[in-house]
Each structure stands twice: as C-alpha cells, then as structure tokens.
Amino acid sequence: MLIVETVVRIRREHAGGKAIKAIARDLRLSRKVVRKAIRSPEAAFNYQRKVQPLPRIGPYQDRLDALLEENEGRGRRDRLRMTRIHDLLVREGFDGSYDAVRRYAARWRAARRKDAGEGAPAFIPMTFQPGEAYQFDWSHEDVEIAGKPMRVKVAHMRLCDSRAPYVRAYPREGQEMLFDAHARAFAFFGGVPRRGIYDNMKTAVTAVFTGKERVFNRRFLIMTDHYMVEPTACSPAAGWEKGQVEQQVQTIRGRFFQPRLRFASLAELNGWLEAECRRWAEHHAHPERGDITVAEALDMERPALQPILAPFDGFHESEHAVTGTCLISFDRNRYSVMSTAARRTVQVRSCHRSCNSPQKWALKIP
Structure with missing residues (x-):
C-alpha cells in the first residue's frame, strides 16, 4: 500500500507534465500502480482484498x-x-x-x-463515591481439604471506590454463610458502605419483577437494615451492573486458586485467603489512581464508611412440620424435637458454626 506522501508526489508530477513511464521508473513502481494513484480521488489509495487466502487454515x-x-x-x-x-x-x-x-x-x-445485525456493545463506566457501595457475588472453586478434593463456594465482596477485595470459602451457599461473609467482610474493611449491589440469588431475592422491583428475603432485609445498607439487585443476565466483582471472580480464580490449593481445613484456607487479600491490596495499584495502591485507597475510603454498631445474629430461619413421631426434616437430615411440638409447625433457626449465636440451631414453637 502506498503512503499518502507518495500518492501526492505521483499526482503532482503527473500534473506538471511528467510521463507515467518516467514516474514509475523514478519511484520504482509499476505503471499500473501509478495510473491507479493518478485516477484515485483526493489521494485516497486504499487496497481492499476481495478474497482472503488461507494457505494454512x-x-x-x-x-x-x-x-x-x-x-x-x-x-x-x-x-x-x-x-x-x-x-x-x-x-x-x-x-x-x-x-x-x-x-x-x-x-x-x-x-x-x-x-445478526448487531454492532459492538457500548458501555458507560460507573463511578462511585467513597463509602457509597460494595458489590457481592459467589463463585465455585476446586480445592483440596485434608487430602480430599472439594468444591467450595467462595463469597466475594469488593468496595466500589477503593477496589478493596475480600473473599472467604464456605462448604455451600446457605443464608447463614451469606450473613457470616458480610460480617467478616465489614470487619475486614473496617466499616459498612451505604449500598450493596447483588444479583438475584435465592438467599437474598424472593421474587423478581419488571425493572428493578424485587421482593427481598425477610431475613436478608433484616440483615441489611441492621447494617443500614440499601440493597440493590441487578437486572437478570446483566453482569456488567456489578462488573467489578465479576472481574474480581476471574482475577481471584487465576491468582489465588490456580494451581489447586491444598489445606488441612477450611479455617486454614480462609486464613490464607484473608492474608492474600491484604497482600494483593498492598502490592497492586488502584486501576484509576495509579499513584496509590488499593490498600492506601482503602485507608482513604475507611472514614466514609458507616461504623459497625453491633454484631448481627446471622441465623437462617425456616418453618417445618413436626411428624407424629416428633421428627423434623431439616437440611437433608432428620432431628428429634420435644413431644409438645408433635404435629405442629415450628420455626427452625440455623447458624453457621462461626457466628455469634451460642447455639448452632434452635427450635421455636409459634
């Protein structure tokens, strides 16, 4: 392809009366190329290949x-x-x-x-004020615990302004694990943002309506009210509305969980993950403010966070029918209860083993 300067020179010399043969000889070009440059409008000399040869493919x-x-x-x-x-x-x-x-x-x-008549998608970057919001998501990762392979559910939280990450692994995605992840993440960050951004997970959202209207789970709303957080649910299949934590899931998977982690217990794994979150924040620059690290940005955002007034009693509550033999089915297991609850509906409160409640599960007769 000829550059514009060469095309302009060809056209100027030809306009001055120089022959095509002489121009081709002086510039070491073929006469066909010189004629094409002369006939092209306004020095536009673009070559469009009509057939793409694929000798190897x-x-x-x-x-x-x-x-x-x-x-x-x-x-x-x-x-x-x-x-x-x-x-x-x-x-x-x-x-x-x-x-x-x-x-x-x-x-x-x-x-x-x-x-398909589709162009390249366009997105408008979202900006957040210090202490304004966090994003939450789950991921599934493969690890080895006590010598046995195990797929753990990893809770991800990310502050939208400072980009500070927090991750913690659990055996499953129960609501009590959701509450425990929030309590530990807020303690790790040193405060609570004013708004939380979630997808439509069942432990938080009961019903999805048109637009942004949602019916949130009762216990989940009690948790957000305790921390004074306004919950916001993303549109279905719109991961870009919480793109920061979606990107964090991919980053953490590649940098923390590959190659496969091996620990003696989940407690050791979570201790290592928390230390890695601190180390990652201390050694990586903020993506928008390259002169400071993520850890320094978190220190600057921390005064804008709401204080943690009291720990949340993060139990999961559900109703169950007691059989005539004084048994209830809960969490794929059967438990015996007092005889006074036979053939009645009771409320079961279950708690993650690391929560603040003295009992790991309790029974309440309405």
Whole structure:
C-alpha cells in the first residue's frame, strides 16, 4: 500500500507534465500502480482484498468453524481459550501459527455480529463515591481439604471506590454463610458502605419483577437494615451492573486458586485467603489512581464508611412440620424435637458454626 506522501508526489508530477513511464521508473513502481494513484480521488489509495487466502487454515476451515461454533454454545466458565483451540487443530495435523487461528476467530465473530445485525456493545463506566457501595457475588472453586478434593463456594465482596477485595470459602451457599461473609467482610474493611449491589440469588431475592422491583428475603432485609445498607439487585443476565466483582471472580480464580490449593481445613484456607487479600491490596495499584495502591485507597475510603454498631445474629430461619413421631426434616437430615411440638409447625433457626449465636440451631414453637 502506498503512503499518502507518495500518492501526492505521483499526482503532482503527473500534473506538471511528467510521463507515467518516467514516474514509475523514478519511484520504482509499476505503471499500473501509478495510473491507479493518478485516477484515485483526493489521494485516497486504499487496497481492499476481495478474497482472503488461507494457505494454512484452508484445509481445516470447516473443523475450525465447528470448534468455534461449539465453543460459543458453552457457558462462560467452560469456554476454551484460543490457545486450546489451536492446540486441538495441531493435534489433527494443522501446522499453522496461533496468530492465524486468533485472527480467523476474530473475523468469524465479527461476521456473526454483522449477520445478526448487531454492532459492538457500548458501555458507560460507573463511578462511585467513597463509602457509597460494595458489590457481592459467589463463585465455585476446586480445592483440596485434608487430602480430599472439594468444591467450595467462595463469597466475594469488593468496595466500589477503593477496589478493596475480600473473599472467604464456605462448604455451600446457605443464608447463614451469606450473613457470616458480610460480617467478616465489614470487619475486614473496617466499616459498612451505604449500598450493596447483588444479583438475584435465592438467599437474598424472593421474587423478581419488571425493572428493578424485587421482593427481598425477610431475613436478608433484616440483615441489611441492621447494617443500614440499601440493597440493590441487578437486572437478570446483566453482569456488567456489578462488573467489578465479576472481574474480581476471574482475577481471584487465576491468582489465588490456580494451581489447586491444598489445606488441612477450611479455617486454614480462609486464613490464607484473608492474608492474600491484604497482600494483593498492598502490592497492586488502584486501576484509576495509579499513584496509590488499593490498600492506601482503602485507608482513604475507611472514614466514609458507616461504623459497625453491633454484631448481627446471622441465623437462617425456616418453618417445618413436626411428624407424629416428633421428627423434623431439616437440611437433608432428620432431628428429634420435644413431644409438645408433635404435629405442629415450628420455626427452625440455623447458624453457621462461626457466628455469634451460642447455639448452632434452635427450635421455636409459634
């Protein structure tokens, strides 16, 4: 492709009466290129390739299309990286480079968006004031506890202004674990923001209506009222509304949980995770204020946080029917209760083993 300066020189010399043959000889160009430069409007000399040759990918194009189509149908967690797709082609005899596969995949996705009438999505960055909000989410990670593989549920919280992270692992996503994660995260941050941003998880949201209208779980509302937090639920399938914690899930998975962690107990794992959150904040710059670290930004945001007035009694409450043999079914187990509760509906309050309640579960007869 000719640069603009060369095209302008060709047009100027030809306008001065110089022959095309002489211009081609002096500039070491073909006469065809010189004629095209002369005829082009306003020095616009752009070459558009009509057919893209694929010398390496050609024999494997159908196979690559099938792999890309299959990959698009997978969930985000299970999608293959381009390096893995290139490796699969190499195993089948492909001798081209990774860059060739990457470029082809980019053109393939652009063609799909064009066929569907979709342009590239546009997003408006969200800004937050100190102490304004935090974002919360769960992730599933594979670890090894006491020599046995285990998939733990990891609670993620992130302050929106300072970007300070907090993560803690639990055996499951029960509501009592949700309450415990909030209590420990607020203690770690040294205060409570004014607003919390969540997805529509069942431990927090009972019913989803049009727009932002939600019916929140009763115990979850009691927890947010205790900490003076205004809960905000994201739109369904709109992860960008809490993009900071979504990005944190991917970052923490790659930096903390890979390769697979091995600990003797969940308590040791959580102690290590909390120390890693502090270390990560001390050694990483704030993404928008590069002159300070995340830990320094947290110190600046901490005075704007609300104080923690008292610990929250984070039990999960549910109603159960007592059988005639004085048994209730709770958490996939059967428990015996006092005979006075036979054939009656009772309230069961369960608590995570690390909460502040003296009892781990209790029975209440209305």
